[in-house]
Amino acid sequence: MDGRNTDIGSRLRRLREARGISLSALARSAGIGKATLSGLELGTRNPTLETLYAVAGALGVPLTALVLEPGSPPTEAVRVPGAAVTATLLEVFEEPTATFELLRMRVRPGVVQHSPPHAPGVTEHVTVYAGMLRAGPADAPLLAAPGEHISWQADVPHIYSTVGPDEALATLLIRSPRQT
Amino acid sequence: MDGRNTDIGSRLRRLREARGISLSALARSAGIGKATLSGLELGTRNPTLETLYAVAGALGVPLTALVLEPGSPPTEAVRVPGAAVTATLLEVFEEPTATFELLRMRVRPGVVQHSPPHAPGVTEHVTVYAGMLRAGPADAPLLAAPGEHISWQADVPHIYSTVGPDEALATLLIRSPRQT
DNA sequence: TCAAATCGTTCCGTTTACGGAACGGAAACG
DNA sequence: CGTTTCCGTTCCGTAAACGGAACGATTTGA
Structure with a gap:
């Protein structure tokens, strides 16, 4: 076919x-x-x-x-000091083996937010609901449009940025295994 | 292997x-x-x-x-489409004491979706990102605008509906304690 | 109560995804 | 220049994923 x-x-x-x-x-x-x-x-x-x-x-x-879907366009990365991302903690779930944090996240346009590696085993799960978000491992970020959902291992340096002129809004769920 | x-x-x-x-x-x-x-x-x-x-x-x-990624064992129940609500499963987390299901939910306007009680201890957590959502226990639903977040115990009959002419979009996180 | 319909599984011949081996081409070394 | 080594592709026999058909079990309906 x-x-x-x-x-x-x-x-x-x-x-x-x-x-x-x-x-x-x-x-x-x-x-x-x-x-x-x-x-x-x-x-x-x-x-x-x-x-x-x-x-x-x-x-x-x-x-x-x-x-996953989209081919990623190259990064036109403008690096600006100061927070490109603001987040609000909505909910925290404490489980015996892991902690879940549910946040609402706002990413300002034209800025790339770098995030250092988290502990091994930490995963991040983002659902975009406005704007075009580019997020994930710094060397292989993923692209997500409103309604789309992406996940990645957060134990490497990762980034958040918008694509296009609008700010991006998303929910972020972080799963952190409990320390050994 | x-x-x-x-x-x-x-x-x-x-x-x-x-x-x-x-x-x-x-x-x-x-x-x-x-x-x-x-x-x-x-x-x-x-x-x-x-x-x-x-x-x-x-x-x-x-x-x-x-x-799902290797490391996420099998899932608990998935609840899905009635006439008024369609939901797609984005992610499932299996913890020793609970299962988390992350869904994206669309609620059509002008209809009230009734949902039967879940098992005791099940909680639902909704983040609205479009439209005006009315959700929660059938006898005391809560109202949420885009960007707002509501939670409730899901072990009683509960409902989802919109307020106003537009459909509502939201992410739904369901936490189900593991069966004894 | 028996026939028809539908369920999920199994059987089987066809199609095709698999890995090993050969292939031509491009660097790297003598 | 060979010769060697590695590259990515193609060839090919084998293993297995595929859909159609048959199967027994269960449900439905007359």
Whole structure:
């Protein structure tokens, strides 16, 4: 019916090349065949879930980074000191193994907010409801339009910024595993 | 290393049964074979991305609702569409003492959606981002404007409805203590 | 009460995703 | 210049995911 999912292919290739890894090396570290990875990037194959997990795992990205929508435009990053993000804490849930914090977040346009790594295992989950938000790991941020939802591991440096002239509004859910 | 992805299977089956759809019907509307869907739910197959898209599309959920990250074990109940409310599951967190479900919710205007009581201890947390939402216990609903946040105990009958002519959009976080 | 419909699973032939091996091309080294 | 090494693609046999059809069990309806 179609020309396959070349969107995943190009996204995957971009992620790989951004890391400077060869196709052969990535295939090896993911434990899959070069033919499989090549076909995947070229969009000539319809990958298995198992394959997708292997590749995402080897790249160190959540599977949603491969499967999720938009191609990310390059960063036009204006760095301005001072808070680009203001957040309001709405709710906190204390569980035996993790703490959940629910916040409402406002991101001012034209500024990139850098956030240092959190503790290992911390995940952030953002639902955008106004503006165009660009957020996630500093080296591979994701793009989200109103109504969309993105998640990432927060144990690496990550960023928040808007795309376009409008400020972005979102809810942010942070899950922090309890300290060992 | 397998044991397959029975997590997807059970999650999928729960999503399907929450909608009251038969396996045959879902397979038909997704345009895939019953054998495929059955095997997927039983965890005896390693689905293709194409298959996953078909199923997620037919269920009206983002693919990420089916394919959670490794480390997020199977899910508790998912509540979904009546006539007035449609919701899509964005994320599920399994904790030893509770399950958190993060959903995006759309409430059509002019209709009141009644929801039966949940198990004792279940709490619902709504952040409104468009329209005016009226939600909470059926005998004492709360009113929320965009940007506002309300919570209530969900172990009594509760309702969702809009105020005014516009539909309401919100994120819904459901916290369900684990069964004893 | 029995027939028809529908349920979810299993069987099976076809299609295809898989990895290993070969392939041509491009650097890197002698 | 070879020769070696690595790159990404293509070829190919095998394993398995696919849909259609049959299956027994259950529900529905006359």
